[in-house]
Amino acid sequence: MTEFIQHIINGLSLGSIYALIALGYTMVFGILQLINFAHGDVFMLGAFVGMYASRWLHLADNPSLTSLGICLSISMVTCALVGFAIERFAYRPLRKSPRINVLITAVGVSLFLEFAGQIVFGSDPKVYPEIYHPSGDWSFYGVRLNPLHGVVFLISILLMTILQYIIFRTRLGRGMRAVSFNHDLASLMGIPTDRVISYTFMLGSALAGAAGVLVGLIYPKIEPLMGVMPGLKAFVSAVFGGIGNITGAVVGALTLGLSEEFLVAYWAPSFRDALAFSLLILVLLFKPTGLFGTRRSEKV
Amino acid sequence: MKLNRSLFLAAAFAILISGCTKKGDQEAQQAGPTGDEILVGEVLSLTGSEATFGTSTSQGSKLATEEINAAGGVKGKKIRVITLDNQGKPEEAATAVTKLITQNKVQAIFGEVASSRSLAMAPIAQNYKVPMVSPSSTNPKVTEQGDYIFRVCFIDPFQGQVMAKFALDNLKIKKVAVLRDVKNDYSVGLADFFIETFKKGGGTIVLDQSYSAGDIDFKAQLTAIKGKKPEAIFLPGYYTDVGLIARQAKEIGITVPFMGGDGWDSPKLTEVGGSALDGSYFSNHYSTEDKSPRVQDFIRKFKAKYNIVPDGLAAMGYDGANVYYDALKRAATLSTKDVRDALAVTKDFPGVTGMITMDKNRNPVKPAVVLKIVDKEFKYQTTVNP
Numbered sequence: 219m220t221e222f223i224q225h226i227i228n229g230l231s232l233g234s235i236y237a238l239i240a241l242g243y244t245m246v247f248g249i250l251q252l253i254n255f256a257h258g259d260v261f262m263l264g265a266f267v268g269m270y271a272s273r274w275l276h277l278a279d280n281p282s283l284t285s286l287g288i289c290l291s292i293s294m295v296t297c298a299l300v301g302f303a304i305e306r307f308a309y310r311p312l313r314k315s316p317r318i319n320v321l322i323t324a325v326g327v328s329l330f331l332e333f334a335g336q337i338v339f340g341s342d343p344k345v346y347p348e349i350y351h352p353s354g355d356w357s358f359y360g361v362r363l364n365p366l367h368g369v370v371f372l373i374s375i376l377l378m379t380i381l382q383y384i385i386f387r388t389r390l391g392r393g394m395r396a397v398s399f400n401h402d403l404a405s406l407m408g409i410p411t412d413r414v415i416s417y418t419f420m421l422g423s424a425l426a427g428a429a430g431v432l433v434g435l436i437y438p439k440i441e442p443l444m445g446v447m448p449g450l451k452a453f454v455s456a457v458f459g460g461i462g463n464i465t466g467a468v469v470g471a472l473t474l475g476l477s478e479e480f481l482v483a484y485w486a487p488s489f490r491d492a493l494a495f496s497l498l499i500l501v502l503l504f505k506p507t508g509l510f511g512t513r514r515s516e517k518v
Numbered sequence: 519m520k521l522n523r524s525l526f527l528a529a530a531f532a533i534l535i536s537g538c539t540k541k542g543d544q545e546a547q548q549a550g551p552t553g554d555e556i557l558v559g560e561v562l563s564l565t566g567s568e569a570t571f572g573t574s575t576s577q578g579s580k581l582a583t584e585e586i587n588a589a590g591g592v593k594g595k596k597i598r599v600i601t602l603d604n605q606g607k608p609e610e611a612a613t614a615v616t617k618l619i620t621q622n623k624v625q626a627i628f629g630e631v632a633s634s635r636s637l638a639m640a641p642i643a644q645n646y647k648v649p650m651v652s653p654s655s656t657n658p659k660v661t662e663q664g665d666y667i668f669r670v671c672f673i674d675p676f677q678g679q680v681m682a683k684f685a686l687d688n689l690k691i692k693k694v695a696v697l698r699d700v701k702n703d704y705s706v707g708l709a710d711f712f713i714e715t716f717k718k719g720g721g722t723i724v725l726d727q728s729y730s731a732g733d734i735d736f737k738a739q740l741t742a743i744k745g746k747k748p749e750a751i752f753l754p755g756y757y758t759d760v761g762l763i764a765r766q767a768k769e770i771g772i773t774v775p776f777m778g779g780d781g782w783d784s785p786k787l788t789e790v791g792g793s794a795l796d797g798s799y800f801s802n803h804y805s806t807e808d809k810s811p812r813v814q815d816f817i818r819k820f821k822a823k824y825n826i827v828p829d830g831l832a833a834m835g836y837d838g839a840n841v842y843y844d845a846l847k848r849a850a851t852l853s854t855k856d857v858r859d860a861l862a863v864t865k866d867f868p869g870v871t872g873m874i875t876m877d878k879n880r881n882p883v884k885p886a887v888v889l890k891i892v893d894k895e896f897k898y899q900t901t902v903n904p
Contacts, residue, residue, distance in 0.1 A: 220744045224741050228735075341565045341569075342569035366769070437735065438765070438790060439734060439758060441567070484737070486726060488700050490730070491730075
């Protein structure tokens with residue numbers, strides 16, 4: 219029984235990481251109907267930026283929540299800038315082109331980031347410095363939870379709550395929702411659509427950057443191709459929950475994290491990655507709009 | 519339209535033809551080196567997840583090559599080694615070996631460390647009848663690819679026995695869980711051989727779990743293993759994954775020691791694994807604490823050149839290169855066939871990692887050492903003879 223609870227906790231902490239990345243996918247799709255394939259690599263950049271910042275500022279010498287906070291902030295800001303740059307220079311010029319052009323560009327940016335990363339950072343795995351190391355652990359009823367995973371989960375929830383606040387309680391958020399509803403109409407209403415789109419990219423990328431740092435904390439081995447799998451799985455979670463829907467992305471990601479954990483624990487560890495893709499196929503076959511997604515109808 | 523199509527067909531045809539190597543070229547290569555240099559090709563993983571395997575081995579073989587050349591080369595010719603990086607991928611290893619043989623016309627191939635990559639390279643070397651000497655691939659299938667494929671290390675049937683017997687006799691352990699890497703020929707083979715000997719000695723395998731190289735989350739498998747309460751966990755994987763696994767095991771409260779094979783041998787092992795690996799054991803090819811003059815001499819020369827202490831991979835790289843150079847000296851002529859025959863009868867070659875005598879399967883029979891990790895350092899425990 220305790221094993222079961224441990225699996226649930228593991229699954230949730232894994233899922234919360236996927237959720238942070240999935241939110242970026244779902245927001246960008248909601249606004250631009252674009253699947254930003256480069257998002258997984260922004261996550262990878264976040265991890266590396268965090269690592270170099272920690273090394274440069276010697277954050278590992280005083281492991282504490284403040285060090286983690288500093289690392290997170292630096293990483294999030296840098297990734298937000300990267301997200302802004304990607305949108306501005308790779309996607310915006312193609313705003314008027316057919317959807318497929320932007321899609322292929324997105325793949326191109328993704329490949330560019332991965333292999334530039336291999337050249338700049340070196341393709342061998344690096345060890346993430348220990349910038350936060352909570353002592354002791356939380357045990358109840360024989361279930362031993364590493365406080366690190368608990369803290370990661372809480373930080374993810376905190377970031378998602380902040381995002382929720384931004385989207386539903388601020389003007390910017392209202393602008394984002396308006397643009398995702400109808401781009402042209404929103405611009406007619408006086409909403410600065412280009413700026414809103416940039417902000418969306420920056421928000422999503424900042425979350426991915428945070429996810430990168432958190433992943434570096436719990437799985438200290440990072441390398442330039444680390445964004446491929448989590449990026450794809452986060453995309454699957456977003457589709458599963460209904461792409462374009464924030465709650466859907468989070469629910470989808472947590473579900474995927476839990477199912478992955480249970481599949482590996484009780485059935486076949488080698489099929490861990492296959493699960494995500496089988497899920498994608500099933501969702502698209504039976505409920506293409508996802509759990510919470512709404513059908514977008516073209517009103518003539 | 520018609521003109522375009524014929525142009526296209528002509529271009530395709532030309533490319534196809536240029537891809538075929540003439541039979542005459544192949545025979546010329548086998549006749550031996552032309553000119554006053556002997557070209558050797560080296561294919562290693564200088565980058566990628568097992569980068570230290572490649573860089574260490576390359577350093578070892580380079581030291582050997584420099585020594586030979588300083589002494590005047592072999593039969594009046596100097597040796598030049600062309601090293602290519604396979605990035606840790608078997609497909610790249612195959613491409614690299616083909617390029618070295620067909621374009622650079624090398625006389626021999628050094629490589630690889632990882633059995634999966636050696637298995638990708640061996641059929642190509644065998645096909646072109648170029649001798650291949652693997653420094654550290656321990657899976658028995660490697661030398662079964664053909665009679666031009668050699669190795670200078672022990673093989674996994676023996677290595678599996680070493681750790682199994684160590685667990686039963688020295689650690690007095692009866693219940694072990696196994697966590698193997700399914701994507702890795704070495705890991706799967708070593709796990710099977712360990713299990714065979716361990717069960718025969720009266721031990722039980724409480725759980726046999728797997729992961730894929732490159733996975734970062736092992737908590738599901740480890741939680742299942744923890745539930746079965748083993749006395750030790752056998753991890754026959756490569757150092758990057760092993761470090762991460764050990765760390766996560768400690769995080770979920772596993773306190774029993776780990777055991778592994780020579781895939782653990784890397785300075786990066788404890789960098790990733792930290793103190794989670796203290797008190798664990800692994801089998802290896804040599805120990806830096808070996809007092810014999812040959813070993814200490816090698817360590818001294820290596821440190822003088824590179825400023826670091828050589829690991830097992832470097833020692834094997836050194837021995838592999840030297841065994842080949844010794845065969846070159848003994849061979850009747852420098853044709854690849856004669857060199858191959860000389861390699862096959864290598865007897866009592868004094869290597870840093872032990873005496874090397876090729877058996878009829880082109881594998882040497884050598885002892886293994888068991889090392890214990892104490893305070894992130896590798897400490898010698900015992901030697902096991904075959």
